[in-house]
Amino acid sequence: MSNAPRLIDPFARAITYLRVSVTDRCDFRCVYCMAEHMTFLPKKELLTLEELDRMCSTFIGLGVEKLRITGGEPLVRRGIMTFFDAMSRHLDSGALKELTVTTNGSQLDRFASDLYAAGVRRINVSLDTLDAAKFQRVTRWGRLEQVLSGIDAARNAGLRVKINTVALKGFNEDELFALTEWCAREDMDLTFIEVMPMGDLGNEDRVGQYWSLDDLRADLATRYTLTDLAERTGGPARYVRLNETGQKIGFITPLTHNFCESCNRVRMTCTGDLFMCLGQEDNASLRDIMRAHPEDDAPLIRAIEAAIARKPEGHDFDYSRQKPDGQVSRHMSHTGG
Numbered sequence: 001m002s003n004a005p006r007l008i009d010p011f012a013r014a015i016t017y018l019r020v021s022v023t024d025r026c027d028f029r030c031v032y033c034m035a036e037h038m039t040f041l042p043k044k045e046l047l048t049l050e051e052l053d054r055m056c057s058t059f060i061g062l063g064v065e066k067l068r069i070t071g072g073e074p075l076v077r078r079g080i081m082t083f084f085d086a087m088s089r090h091l092d093s094g095a096l097k098e099l100t101v102t103t104n105g106s107q108l109d110r111f112a113s114d115l116y117a118a119g120v121r122r123i124n125v126s127l128d129t130l131d132a133a134k135f136q137r138v139t140r141w142g143r144l145e146q147v148l149s150g151i152d153a154a155r156n157a158g159l160r161v162k163i164n165t166v167a168l169k170g171f172n173e174d175e176l177f178a179l180t181e182w183c184a185r186e187d188m189d190l191t192f193i194e195v196m197p198m199g200d201l202g203n204e205d206r207v208g209q210y211w212s213l214d215d216l217r218a219d220l221a222t223r224y225t226l227t228d229l230a231e232r233t234g235g236p237a238r239y240v241r242l243n244e245t246g247q248k249i250g251f252i253t254p255l256t257h258n259f260c261e262s263c264n265r266v267r268m269t270c271t272g273d274l275f276m277c278l279g280q281e282d283n284a285s286l287r288d289i290m291r292a293h294p295e296d297d298a299p300l301i302r303a304i305e306a307a308i309a310r311k312p313e314g315h316d317f318d319y320s321r322q323k324p325d326g327q328v329s330r331h332m333s334h335t336g337g
Ligand SMILES: Nc1nc2c(ncn2[C@@H]2O[C@H](COP(=O)(O)OP(=O)(O)OP(=O)(O)O)[C@@H](O)[C@H]2O)c(=O)[nH]1
Pocket: 068, 070, 102, 124, 164, 191, 193, 233, 234, 235, 236, 237, 252, 254, 263, 265, 278, 279, 315, 336, 337
């Protein structure tokens, strides 16, 4: 049984998609996402697994149909499979249509079968290069081999894998066709993401590393015939089919083609802060309200509804100046992308 959406924002958009960051920690330090030396939150600040369950279940009761678990790296949170198992009851009841995860892939060898058993069917794995040395450079602490092995484990467990690649000028421009051909061969969807100006990363050159997906698309069109597809997955990606290989390529273009008019999502951090927009700072703290009313969800529901009533129309990212305006000071790992 599915719930009618009860969360409607001021622009008449129904909020049916919740992205939950279950930890701010990560075993990688991707250069566009984190500084090398990060200070992470003390454990007592985090929602417990039971609190995450209560929070997500409340959103599902309010019409959320899609739950994406992210982080930091979601699969490094201790005991996280207990939470996935708990969420599977909402899949069984039909209230939740999709339970999914965005991961760097490092822990999939260990967890792929458990994810499948909990009802996860599609996962997104972030991978920016197929070159081991470059992989280490961009993730600082990651090993390509471990991620490729994790992807194999996921596919063997029956999970459909989509690869997410952040388009980085001067870094993976030369691998456009290698990545595309690898995904075609392995029958995996591929989505490119424009790098967004989030978090203070010291000397990272935001403007210099920005590779517009309009340019990337033009490069793809030198080798393939592209057909625009109308389909949507409930996420922000727009898709094309490459006629020669039949594969689907997604583009997430918050900068060049804003997709905010059809936004259906909000994000919750591991401390229970609800961000109404990835590209804005406004948030509502739900944790303390929930903790103050252990037996009664009504105050939490009122707080969620009040937060949705202030959801903005869109973000203010802008690369057209040397220092991007709309720079959001929190790191991407805080809200999980
Ligand atoms: N600006 C903006 N970027 C987003 C939004 N949602 C996702 N992204 C970006 O897209 C990246 C990939 O998102 P994923 O977690 O893989 O999810 P997705 O591609 O939306 O996947 P589906 O839900 O399956 O379509 C995120 O890390 C963000 O960088 C959004 O609402 N606004």
